[in-house]
Amino acid sequence: MRIDLHTHSTASDGTDTPAELVRNAAAAGLDVVALTDHDTVGGYAEAQKSLHELTVPLTLVTGAELSCRIDGVSLHLLAYLFDPREPELFRERELVRDDRVPRARAMVAKLNETGVPVTWERVAQIAGDGAVGRPHIAQALIEAGLVGSISEAFTPQWIGPGGPAYVGKHELDPFEAVRLVKGAGGVTVFAHPAAVKRGVCVPDSVISDLAAAGLDGIEVDHMDHDEPTRARLRGLAGELGLLATGSSDYHGTRKTCRLGEYTTDPEVYAEIAHRATGAVPISAV
Numbered sequence: 001m002r003i004d005l006h007t008h009s010t011a012s013d014g015t016d017t018p019a020e021l022v023r024n025a026a027a028a029g030l031d032v033v034a035l036t037d038h039d040t041v042g043g044y045a046e047a048q049k050s051l052h053e054l055t056v057p058l059t060l061v062t063g064a065e066l067s068c069r070i071d072g073v074s075l076h077l078l079a080y081l082f083d084p085r086e087p088e089l090f091r092e093r094e095l096v097r098d099d100r101v102p103r104a105r106a107m108v109a110k111l112n113e114t115g116v117p118v119t120w121e122r123v124a125q126i127a128g129d130g131a132v133g134r135p136h137i138a139q140a141l142i143e144a145g146l147v148g149s150i151s152e153a154f155t156p157q158w159i160g161p162g163g164p165a166y167v168g169k170h171e172l173d174p175f176e177a178v179r180l181v182k183g184a185g186g187v188t189v190f191a192h193p194a195a196v197k198r199g200v201c202v203p204d205s206v207i208s209d210l211a212a213a214g215l216d217g218i219e220v221d222h223m224d225h226d227e228p229t230r231a232r233l234r235g236l237a238g239e240l241g242l243l244a245t246g247s248s249d250y251h252g253t254r255k256t257c258r259l260g261e262y263t264t265d266p267e268v269y270a271e272i273a274h275r276a277t278g279a280v281p282i283s284a285v
Helices: 018-027 042-052 087-096 100-112 120-127 134-143 174-185 204-212 228-241 266-275
Strands: 003-007 031-034 059-068 073-080 185-189 217-221 243-246
Touching: 003 059, 003 073, 003 243, 018 031, 018 042, 018 059, 031 185, 042 059, 059 087, 059 174, 073 134, 073 174, 087 100, 087 174, 100 120, 100 134, 120 134, 174 185, 174 204, 185 266, 217 228, 228 243, 243 266
Parallel strands: 003 031, 031 059, 185 217, 217 243
Antiparallel strands: 059 073, 073 185
């Protein structure tokens, strides 16, 4: 089985619509794909409709990537198979999502103050119906010829932490996020925990504390982890009794990673599905 448990659609900052993501996952030969848009479940209905139109077997895992922060360090928590209607988690997701537009507007205003010709109208157009975020501002900067890539825009020279146009956002405490997801019947995995290219990462002691609080796993095989880092994280997962997952973090054309570039072991996936009580994987055929 080929299992990719971390992908994004236009419901957040990917370039594939949820329907296109499902079709592309099937075309890539995946057996299981998880839709994990940032802080939203807005792509679920379209993805499920497209799933049932397929003529080949594919299983959809519903999820989300939750924005968290602890001790000033940003981190992301993948939440799988939770009940999207559970009110406590729903309220927190809405708080994060509602903060996205004011934050993005403030970042555009800061860019304008420094003479950068990026408009809010263009950023909103790039985001479309998705949850607006920094990748959409980065795309506008690319179009303006000011940076060559999304990653270049995410540096302290532009819209990265400490940058002249960076604005913070509402983020969950990760311990509270674990509690909320578990309360909604879901399973939690720490996304790309050692992606140092993205900025400061939390120490292993925080991962240990999260494991004690109910964290289910850590994403080990990821494009932002080199081989020594993967080996270290796999060992840490073993020590802490955590599941070790792998996935592409696919964003369509917005990033270079391909669907199924990294995958999750079938036994690990089976354990995630077994632990979940808020929702079940949905099969196409």
